[in-house]
Structures are given as structure tokens and as C-alpha cells.
Amino acid sequence: MNEIQCAFIEEYGNYGFDFEQQGVSTHFIIVSILVKESNKEFLEQEVEKIRQKYFHSGEMISGEVEDHLRIQLLNELKDLPFTVYAYVIDKRKIREDSGITFKKTFIKYVNRLVYDDLYRTFDQLDLVMDEHGSKEFMDEFKNYVKTTSIPDLFNYSSFGFNQSQSNLLLQLANLFAATIAQGYDRTLFSEQYRSFYQIIKDKMIGIHLWPYDYKHFLYEYKSEKPDxxxxxxxxxxxxxxxxxxxxxxxxxxxxxxxxxxxxxxxxxxxxxxxxxxxxxxxxxxxxxxxxxxxxxxxxxxxxxxxxxxxxxxxxxxxxxxxxxxxxSLTDLYDFVNLSSLTIHPMIQRISKCRDQILVATNKEIDILDQKEYEYLKRIIEMEKLAVK
Missing domain, CATH: 1.10.10 (Arc Repressor Mutant, subunit A)
Known part of the structure; x- marks a missing residue:
């Protein structure tokens, strides 16, 4: 059996859709801190050292972290044995007539979205959430997983909640949820997000943007190229x-x-x-x-x-x-240019090989006479005509 991974899951944002109202987030973000069971104890020890250094007797409260302190924290965390898997849901892009803007429907939809993706991606995952929180999404998600995943004879589920706990690593998940939010949510956006991202990008094994919309990628992208x-x-x-x-x-x-x-x-x-x-x-x-x-x-x-x-x-x-x-068009030319460096020399080699055999056999054997090579034969003959 493969070594099981633990996923410490936290959320950022709220379920409202009245964006004119103060405090309503534009995005709903779910972060999983992934760590192998064999690395869990070591990770907790190292995170605890960092917590004591910067927060003394308090918890790592992400909302109280200023930009310069966040940069220091991320630099100390970036080499520890964990990865980050996240979902970023832009609530502004959900159509009002979809029905998903209702709180309960939104929570149920996101539950299914996250569960289906995690279950598809990870064969085994020990899920951990805050047992004492009042977050409705988390409560609903726990119930959804428990009713959907099938435990074995010993009441152990290879994908589910198996009583693993770590308040410290949930704090770590909270820190990363807030950090990602500073790159997306308009109520928390920080000009320093690019600096945060450069530090943590090697930790990010997935940030999934939803709803699917190519305009996600035009938001800050402006080209001044000729094309x-x-x-x-x-x-x-x-x-x-x-x-x-x-x-x-x-x-x-x-x-x-x-x-x-x-x-x-x-x-x-x-x-x-x-x-x-x-x-x-x-x-x-x-x-x-x-x-x-x-x-x-x-x-x-x-x-x-x-x-x-x-x-x-x-x-x-x-x-x-x-x-x-x-x-951009330049990116497509990059692909064509790289491919041509391989394709053209190979076609020339085939052409030379064919010519040698045609000469040696007095044109009795053409290695491109087979039906499956007809397109190659046409390309080579067209190239010879172009040269003439």
C-alpha cells in the first residue's frame, strides 16, 4: 500500500453574493496542506518553532500578518516537507440565474466540486478539518465525505476522516489560504502578492480556478506586441x-x-x-x-x-x-520553429536515403511507394520542385 497523505483543509471567504456589502468576499478559497504521514511529526515540530518565533504564545492568525512578516514566514516555510493544493472560486463569475448563488446550493455545489477533484487526484487521503469551527462549508463537506466514502471492515477509509488531528497544521493551511486570497480577492488584495507567489510557487502543486472562463487569464494580461x-x-x-x-x-x-x-x-x-x-x-x-x-x-x-x-x-x-x-502569436511561432528544427532535417534524411536506393536499384525500389508513406512522398517531391 502506498504511504497515505494527510490533507489539512481550511477555507477563506464567505458565502454571500452581495458584493456591495462590506466584508463580502469576491472569492471563496479552499486550501489543502498535503503532507505524508512519515513527515507529519517533523513538519509540526518545525512549524511550531516558526510559530513561537513570530507569534510567541498565540496562533498563526493569517489576518494579522503584515506583508513584510508574511514574506519572512513564507521564506522559512518554503523548504519544509509539504505541498499546497487549492481551489479559487470567483463568485462574481457565477450567473445569478444558475441557482448556485443561494447559500445552501453554493455550499453543496462546492462540496461536490472539491470532493470529485480530490478523489480523482488522490487514491488515498486522510482529511483533517477544524472540529471546533462554525464554518458551514466544512461541516457539510465532512458529512458529504462520510456518506460518500466507503470504509473497510475496520472502519478505516482510504479517502476520508480517520481521526487525525493537528491544530498547528490547520493554522498553516489558514496562512496559505489568506496568502492566496491576497492575489485574487478584491477585499484582501495585496500589491506584494507577486513577491509571495515567487516564494511559494514550488510548493503549489495545483490552484484550480472556477468557473472556467478564459477571461481569468486576461484580467492582468496586456500585450504591447505588434500582433x-x-x-x-x-x-x-x-x-x-x-x-x-x-x-x-x-x-x-x-x-x-x-x-x-x-x-x-x-x-x-x-x-x-x-x-x-x-x-x-x-x-x-x-x-x-x-x-x-x-x-x-x-x-x-x-x-x-x-x-x-x-x-x-x-x-x-x-x-x-x-x-x-x-x-500570443509569438508563442505559436516558438512551437513551429522548434518543431521545424526536427521535422525538416528528418525529411531531408529520408529524401537522401530514398535517392540512394533509387540510384542503386535503377529506380526499381522506391522506399516511399507504400501507401502509408504517400504524404511523405508528396512533401519530398514538392520540396524538390520548389528548389528547382
Missing amino acids: AKYDEVIIKQAVNLAYQYIDKNRKSDEEDEKIRIDFLKFLLFNLKENPDEYVFTQEILDNLNAIREIKINQHYFRSTIVSKLRDQGLLISSSNKGYKLPA
Whole structure:
């Protein structure tokens, strides 16, 4: 059996939709601090040292943390053995006629959204929430998981609540929930969020934005490039194709599909945070492997994950700096240029090989005569005509 992970879950925000009212959050955020059972005790000890250093006898209350102190805290926490998995729900983008703007319906919908994604992503997960809080989402989520997950003969559920506790790690989850909120929620937004993100980005194995809307990625993205008029079209197509693929395959039990979906979610998040930056292959693998016992390698990633997504028509740019969802025409040219460095020389090699055999056999054997090579034959002959 794979080592079980613990998920310490906290929320930020409230359930209201009257954004003119003071104190109503624009976003509802759920954060899971993930830690392997073997690392839990060590993590608690190290977090306790940090708590004592900065908060003395008090708890790590995220709302009382000023920007400069948050930066110090995050720098001390970033190398500890845990990762962060989060959901960011923009309540402003939920249609009023959807019915989800009613408090109870909203809570039930988010319950199902979070449960389905966590259950699909993690085969085993020991969930931990605040037992003494008054948060309705948490209470409903606990009830939903308990009625949905099936325990074994010893009343142990591989995905559920198994009496694990740690108030300290719930405080850590609260700290990260508030930190993420400072990059999204209008009532808590901080100009320092970019600094926070640069510190914690290696800890983030997933931030899932909902509802699905390509305009999430245009909010702060403005291009001054010559072909900027096409950028929104390109982003919209790339993002919507990614969302459509995720929605179509999100219930698949095939491990390859799960990895492809996690890869797309990673690219979506990177597009939001760093629209112009590529992500190196090793950084992507580190992210995908953080939640997997069986690690994937670069060959598998390129041939089974990236190639299959492109075969389905998804737009994924690549260069010698890694991968990204395209945000501009330049990103698409990067992909074409990189591909041409491989495709054109290979076609030339095939052409030379073919010519050698044609000469040696007095044109009796053409290695491209097979039906499946007809397209290659046409490409090579067209290239020869172009040269003439």
C-alpha cells in the first residue's frame, strides 16, 4: 500500500453574493496542506518553532500578518516537507440565474466540486478539518465525505476522516489560504502578492480556478506586441480547448488521462501567474510527481502526455525553455520553429536515403511507394520542385 497523505483543509471567504456589502468576499478559497504521514511529526515540530518565533504564545492568525512578516514566514516555510493544493472560486463569475448563488446550493455545489477533484487526484487521503469551527462549508463537506466514502471492515477509509488531528497544521493551511486570497480577492488584495507567489510557487502543486472562463487569464494580461490584436483570440482558444478536455476526461480512471489533466491544470495556473513565461520540463515533472508514488520520466511525459494532447488538437507551445499555453502569436511561432528544427532535417534524411536506393536499384525500389508513406512522398517531391 502506498504511504497515505494527510490533507489539512481550511477555507477563506464567505458565502454571500452581495458584493456591495462590506466584508463580502469576491472569492471563496479552499486550501489543502498535503503532507505524508512519515513527515507529519517533523513538519509540526518545525512549524511550531516558526510559530513561537513570530507569534510567541498565540496562533498563526493569517489576518494579522503584515506583508513584510508574511514574506519572512513564507521564506522559512518554503523548504519544509509539504505541498499546497487549492481551489479559487470567483463568485462574481457565477450567473445569478444558475441557482448556485443561494447559500445552501453554493455550499453543496462546492462540496461536490472539491470532493470529485480530490478523489480523482488522490487514491488515498486522510482529511483533517477544524472540529471546533462554525464554518458551514466544512461541516457539510465532512458529512458529504462520510456518506460518500466507503470504509473497510475496520472502519478505516482510504479517502476520508480517520481521526487525525493537528491544530498547528490547520493554522498553516489558514496562512496559505489568506496568502492566496491576497492575489485574487478584491477585499484582501495585496500589491506584494507577486513577491509571495515567487516564494511559494514550488510548493503549489495545483490552484484550480472556477468557473472556467478564459477571461481569468486576461484580467492582468496586456500585450504591447505588434500582433497583440490576435492575442485574446489565441488565449481564448488555448484555454477553452484545455477546459473542454478537462471536462470531457475528468472522470476517467486511466492514469495517463489523470496526468494529462493535471498537466493542463498546471499550464492554466502558470498562464494566470506568468503569461509570458515557459516552464522547464523538470519543473513540470516535479509538480506532477509530487502527488504520485510511481514517478514519470521525460520520455514518457513527452511521448504519452504532451504528444497525445497535441494529437487531440490542444494548443501547447514549447521552446528550449519548456512548455506553456500560448498567450500570443509569438508563442505559436516558438512551437513551429522548434518543431521545424526536427521535422525538416528528418525529411531531408529520408529524401537522401530514398535517392540512394533509387540510384542503386535503377529506380526499381522506391522506399516511399507504400501507401502509408504517400504524404511523405508528396512533401519530398514538392520540396524538390520548389528548389528547382
